[in-house]
Structure formats: structure tokens, C-alpha cells
Amino acid sequence: MKAFLLIALSLLAGVSHTARADDTIERGRYLSVAADCVACHTSPKQGKPYAGGYAIASPLGEIWASNITPSTSHGIGNYTEADFAKAVREGVRKDGAHLYPAMPYTSYAKLTDEDIHALYVYFMQAVAPVDEEARTTELPFPFSVRSSMAVWNLLFLDKTPFKPDPAQSAQWNRGAYLVEGLAHCSSCHSPRGLMMQEVGGKAFAGGSLGDWYAPNITSHPISGIGGWTDDELAQYLKTGRVEGKGQAGGGMAEAVSNSLSKLRDDDISAIVTYLRTVPAVADKDATRAAFAWGDAATAPGEPAIRGTDAPIASGAVLYSGLCASCHGSRGEGSNDGYYPSLVHNSTVGMVRPQNLVATIIGGIDREVDGKHVVMPHFSEGSYVQALSDADIAAVASYVRTTFGPGDQVTAAQVALIRDGGEKPLLAKIARLWLPLLILALAAFVVVILLVRRAWTRRKQRRASA
Structure with missing residues (x-):
């Protein structure tokens, strides 16, 4: 009888241990989704999960994401948990080489030991090893000297883990942990200084990402997201679109597709709760919220043209031929909302025309819950039509003039955006x-x-x- 009880207890202990291990793996998987690891570490061209091969555009050159599968030859299979933690939170590989902060270890530094452990278990036990070498990053001198990052880290890396604020609610603290840490929102949405560090005092006030611009997401009612309701913010994070406000493109479309749309509703609510309290930062050039611009053109099939400027006139012709079939002759969009309205559209109404031009150049590709949203690009290789810099400037000027702030876009601006955007002083x-x-x-x-x-x-x- 005693032997039977011992066997039964051992079996129960084994089941309990397996259940705990499974829980840890599932937690690590969810954390990897919240951190959007797959977006950067998987090649968009049918690459194997986490095997690297994705080029992260930076003002200093392309930074290629590494293989983070548990491969012992080309991945992180030989990493101990301490090695893994140092790479994730300090940007230092097992061999001592420094990572570039395109890998947002400056945000991941806030992760708890428990979450680091769960991530480590997930990557080592649940991710399939891929014995393939990822492309090596080759930045121009002097940025090719990785050891220089040790000095950068001394100056700009805050290794302080996240500490809950006892004066705030549990929901607010969860949102702060996600926004400041796992989701690394400030990495994109904050301006950068001379040394490419996030500018203190302007967190989430907007930042250039090469050809795209990550907008101001502080609580400012005009420059930021203060004019959005909680439900609208939650919907945008989960789906990438809100009628009368905006649609996600570029890096944000990737974040929605791979990460935010897969988060639990309570975590989305926590993110919204925290963002509501981010100190407002005003953009002096913003006189109206980006989504507040625009009125439909006066008559169907007769696009309104303000003034007699030739580029705008040619832009109206291009719009009528290439855009109106989807977005409507008056910019009203389709009845089902699949093709968004250009009236009250944040991309159209932003202070900078950068995202509108980037959308025309690169198109949109976003998938959420099996619903694929695609807008064709108008660059070389387009199955619709390749447009020159002057053509894009003309149609963008027409859209901005008819539905947006009223400014014109030049061919030089388009060429700069097509080339990756304004280069920082350091570059x-x-x-x-x-x-x-x-x-x-x-x-x-x-x-x-x-x-x-x-x-x-x-x-x-x-x-x-």
C-alpha cells in the first residue's frame, strides 16, 4: 500500500511539474509576442521563425537581425540563462560583442527576472532550432566598431528594472511595464539625440524611422492622442484601423499584425490606461489634430483643386486615375470601410507629409485575424504603375491640399523619403x-x-x- 501511494505521489508530482513547465513555456511565448520578437528576427520572405534575415533600416545603415533559435551552431543554443539575460537586457552577446540598440535592449532592461526566465525557457524548449547563418551586419566605419557601444551604454543605458508605482493602479502599472518595457514603444515613438539616444523629456513625442514617422502618442489633445477615445485607441491597437482617425502602415502595421493584435484585451486596456497619463508634449507646428483635417471634395468625379498650381492639377488627374476607384472621387473611401476615407485621416493630416508619401511609395500590408489589408505600392515593380518622384509629389500635394493641411509636397521631399528619410547629424x-x-x-x-x-x-x- 505504501509503495502504491509513493508511486501515485510521484506520478502526481510529475504531472504537476509538466504542467508548470508548460505554463512557463506558454508565458514565454506570450511575452515574445508582446515584445514583437518574431517581426525582427524572421525574414519576411518566407523565413523560418526566429532564424534572422530581416534588415532593420537605420540612419547608419542596415542592421540585420540575428538567428535566435536554439541552434548550437548559428543561434543561441549555447547560451546559459545568464548569457540570455545579458543579451536581452544589456545588449551583450555570449562572445562579448555588443549589439546595436536597433535591438531595443534599452527597453528590455526593465524586464523582470521571472519574465526573462520564461522567455529563455520558451526559446530553448519550444522554438525549433535552425542551423542557418543569418546575414552579418556591416555598418560603415566607425560604427562597425561594436566595442564603441560599451561607451554608448555607459552614457545612455538605464539598467534599472521596472518598479511598480504603489500610487497607481495594477492596470496602470501593467500598462507601464508593457509600454516602457516589453512593447518598447518609446524606441520608435521618441525623438533621438545627436548620439541616437532617446531624448529625455520628449518621450513618445514622435520620431523619424527612416522613410516613416512614428507619431506623437503623448496625451496632448492636438499633437498626440488626447483626442482619441479609449475604445478607439484599443481598436487601433487590436486592428490597425479606426474609421475617422487612422490606419496603421509601415512598422506600426507590423507591430499590429505580429504583436498587438494578439495581446489579451486586458493588456490592451492597460496600455491605453498608461498612455493616457504620458505627459503631453506639443508640436508647435500642429494647429489641429491630424485626424481633424479634411472635407470631401465638392462633387463626385470633380476633385477640388485649390489654386492653379500645375503640380496639384496633375495630381488631381493622377488621383482620378489611380486612387479614386478605391478611395472615392471625393476621398470618402468604400462603403464597407475596407478602403479608408482620406477625410479625417491621420496619415493625410499629419504635420509632416512623410507617412502619406511613404504609403504611396511602399504601400500597405497588414493582416489581423485572417483579414488581409493591402494597398499596392507605386514604386518600381508595382503591378499598378510606377510613379516618379514628381508624380508622387503631385498626387500627395493634391491629397494634402484637398483633404489635409493644404501644403504642397516637392519632388525633392519624395526623393529624400524614398532614400530613407532625413539623415541625423551623426550619420x-x-x-x-x-x-x-x-x-x-x-x-x-x-x-x-x-x-x-x-x-x-x-x-x-x-x-x-
Whole structure:
């Protein structure tokens, strides 16, 4: 009887242990979704999950995401949990090499030990190993010197883990943990300083992401999201669209498709609760909320043209031929909302025309709950029509003039956005670094030759004296 009881207890203990392990793996899987790991570490061209091969565009060059499967030859299969934690929270690989902060370890530094453990168990036990080498990042000098990131980390990396605020609700603290840590929202939505660090005091006030611009998501009623209701914010995070407000494109469409749409409703509510309290930051150029611009053109089939400017006139023709069949001759969109209205549309009404132009150049590709939203791009290779910089400027000017703030877009602006957007000062300095270094070396060589020549002549004079 005693033996039977011991066997039964051992079986129950085994079941309990297995259940706990399964719970840890499921928790780690959910955390990886909240952190949007798959978006960056999986190639968009039918890549294997977490095997790398995704190029993250940065002002300093393309940064290629690494293989984070448990492969012992090309992934993180040899990482201990301490190695894993150091990579995730401090940006240092097992071999001691530093990661670039395109991997948002500055946000992941806030993760708790329990969540790091769950993530580690998930990646080591539930992710299939892929024995394939991911493409290596090759930034131009001096950014290719990874050890320089040690200095950057000393200056800008805050290693303080997240600490709940006892004065706030549990929901608010959960939202803060998600927004500031796992979801790393500030990595995209905050402006960057000279050294590409997030600017203190302007968190979530908007930031350039190459050709796209991550908008201000502070609580400001005009510049930020203060004019959105809680339900609208939750709907946008879950679906990527809210009629009369905006639609997600670019990196935000990826975040919605791969991460936010898969979060529990209580976590979405927590995110909204926290964002409501983010200190408002005003954009001095914003005179009206981005979604508040626009009135439908006066008559179907007769797009309104303000003034007689030729680019706008040609833009009206392009709009009528390429855009009106989906967005409506008056910008009203389709009846079912699949093709969004351009009236009261945040992309159209933003202070910067950047996202409108990026949408025309790159299109939209977003999938949520099996519903695929696609807008064709109008760049080279388009199955619709490839537009020149001048064409895109014309149609964007027409849309901005008819439904937006009324400004015009130039071909030069389009060319800049097509080339990856405005480069930060650090990148501009870096471009001069090599020519200046070459000039300095050349000058040094010339000086050495002149000194050597003078010394030789002096030696010859002494010999002949």
C-alpha cells in the first residue's frame, strides 16, 4: 500500500511539474509576442521563425537581425540563462560583442527576472532550432566598431528594472511595464539625440524611422492622442484601423499584425490606461489634430483643386486615375470601410507629409485575424504603375491640399523619403569621417616627406661643407 501511494505521489508530482513547465513555456511565448520578437528576427520572405534575415533600416545603415533559435551552431543554443539575460537586457552577446540598440535592449532592461526566465525557457524548449547563418551586419566605419557601444551604454543605458508605482493602479502599472518595457514603444515613438539616444523629456513625442514617422502618442489633445477615445485607441491597437482617425502602415502595421493584435484585451486596456497619463508634449507646428483635417471634395468625379498650381492639377488627374476607384472621387473611401476615407485621416493630416508619401511609395500590408489589408505600392515593380518622384509629389500635394493641411509636397521631399528619410547629424558626420581621415593621412604623409626632404638636403649641405 505504501509503495502504491509513493508511486501515485510521484506520478502526481510529475504531472504537476509538466504542467508548470508548460505554463512557463506558454508565458514565454506570450511575452515574445508582446515584445514583437518574431517581426525582427524572421525574414519576411518566407523565413523560418526566429532564424534572422530581416534588415532593420537605420540612419547608419542596415542592421540585420540575428538567428535566435536554439541552434548550437548559428543561434543561441549555447547560451546559459545568464548569457540570455545579458543579451536581452544589456545588449551583450555570449562572445562579448555588443549589439546595436536597433535591438531595443534599452527597453528590455526593465524586464523582470521571472519574465526573462520564461522567455529563455520558451526559446530553448519550444522554438525549433535552425542551423542557418543569418546575414552579418556591416555598418560603415566607425560604427562597425561594436566595442564603441560599451561607451554608448555607459552614457545612455538605464539598467534599472521596472518598479511598480504603489500610487497607481495594477492596470496602470501593467500598462507601464508593457509600454516602457516589453512593447518598447518609446524606441520608435521618441525623438533621438545627436548620439541616437532617446531624448529625455520628449518621450513618445514622435520620431523619424527612416522613410516613416512614428507619431506623437503623448496625451496632448492636438499633437498626440488626447483626442482619441479609449475604445478607439484599443481598436487601433487590436486592428490597425479606426474609421475617422487612422490606419496603421509601415512598422506600426507590423507591430499590429505580429504583436498587438494578439495581446489579451486586458493588456490592451492597460496600455491605453498608461498612455493616457504620458505627459503631453506639443508640436508647435500642429494647429489641429491630424485626424481633424479634411472635407470631401465638392462633387463626385470633380476633385477640388485649390489654386492653379500645375503640380496639384496633375495630381488631381493622377488621383482620378489611380486612387479614386478605391478611395472615392471625393476621398470618402468604400462603403464597407475596407478602403479608408482620406477625410479625417491621420496619415493625410499629419504635420509632416512623410507617412502619406511613404504609403504611396511602399504601400500597405497588414493582416489581423485572417483579414488581409493591402494597398499596392507605386514604386518600381508595382503591378499598378510606377510613379516618379514628381508624380508622387503631385498626387500627395493634391491629397494634402484637398483633404489635409493644404501644403504642397516637392519632388525633392519624395526623393529624400524614398532614400530613407532625413539623415541625423551623426550619420552626416560619419559620411565626412572617411574623406577627412584620408585628407588627414595625406597631409601627414606630405609633412613627413617634406621633413624628410629638408633633413636630406641639410645632411647633404653638411657633407659638402
